[in-house]
Structure formats: structure tokens, C-alpha cells
Amino acid sequence: MADWWANLGEAPLASWPGPQGVNEAGGGSVRGCGRVGDMSLHRAVCNRNAALVEKLVSEGVDVNQVEAAGNTPLHSAAFEGWVDGVQLLLRLGAKVNASNNAGDRPYHWASNMGHEEVCSLLEKHGATKERGKVLVQEHVPKVKDFFSKPCWSHHPKPYTDFIDFKKSEAAAYEAERKRAIRV
Structure with missing residues (x-):
């Protein structure tokens, strides 16, 4: 089974700008798992x-x-x-x-x-009625064609550092699996 990020293509992905207000106009969080403000x-x-x-x-x-x-x-x-x-x-x-x-x-x-x-x-005070950018969370479903489905194609791709992390994590798991079963 291929990992979901394998189908993102070779186009460069954006770098993650940080946990506080990742949208240009403020707000938004793509690193919600314990990395947000204290509320x-x-x-x-x-x-x-x-x-x-x-x-x-x-x-x-x-x-x-x-x-x-x-x-x-x-x-x-x-x-x-x-x-x-x-x-x-x-x-x-x-x-x-x-x-x-x-x-x-x-x-x-x-x-x-x-x-x-x-x-x-x-x-x-200058509020706009226009919708802001929709952000994809880190827990994107592991569906190989997630971004190719019409209902999800408008979502931005995950940030490059997250994809790199997921690739290294998968490689480490595979290396550990091979070590454990002595492949």
C-alpha cells in the first residue's frame, strides 16, 4: 500500500510558517496537536x-x-x-x-x-465577507487519491516539512520492520 503523500507529485510544497495565525490575515492552525496557545x-x-x-x-x-x-x-x-x-x-x-x-x-x-x-x-473595521483560505490538517485521511477527488481538490497541499517528516517516519518504520524480522 502506497503512502498518501506519494501522489502529491514533484512540485515544491510551501514551508510551514508557524503555529500562530498561519493564514496571511491571521487565524488558522495546521499544527493543532498541542502546539496552539494555552486558550x-x-x-x-x-x-x-x-x-x-x-x-x-x-x-x-x-x-x-x-x-x-x-x-x-x-x-x-x-x-x-x-x-x-x-x-x-x-x-x-x-x-x-x-x-x-x-x-x-x-x-x-x-x-x-x-x-x-x-x-x-x-x-x-474592515471585515470582508469573502471566505479565507481553507487549510488541510495534519491528519489528512490516508486516501491515495485524496487531492484528486473533485470535492477535495480545492484544499491546499500539506506543507513540505510535514511531508518530509512523514516520509522519514515511514522510512524509519520500514527499517525497524526489516531489522525486527531480519530481512
């Missing part, structure tokens, strides 16, 4: 605790930190319809057009929940 700011936003939000950011917590699905605290405030929180996060430097792994921006979350006041506020 303290997300929890403060979900609890509508403005004082804690300000305290955490003043202590150095990234106002645009992401969780495993690529959502920023601004996504959470928009989803909750917390107008004061959205204003606070924007004042503290939150990226208004950050998109999560599914390409949703805070505006989409506010719109989906019917929070018109939040939508207006986000638009006033």
Missing part, C-alpha cells in the same frame, strides 16, 4: 471577562492566538455576539479578517448566529 484568552472571551482579556494581553498573550481549529478570540466574541468584547479585541490588535481552518472569518460566525450589530461593527 486562556479564548476562555476569558467565552466568559465575557473584559478585565481578564486586557490583563492577559498586557501580560503578553497574543490577542490573535489560535486554537486547534484555527479560531482566534475574535471568532469567539463574534460567535457569542459580545459587542463590547469585539470592540475590545479590535482595540487590542485583533485581526478583523483572520480566517479559521474552514475559511470562516469572525464576520461569518457573527452572521451565522444572527448578530447583526457585531457584523456591522466588524464591517466598520
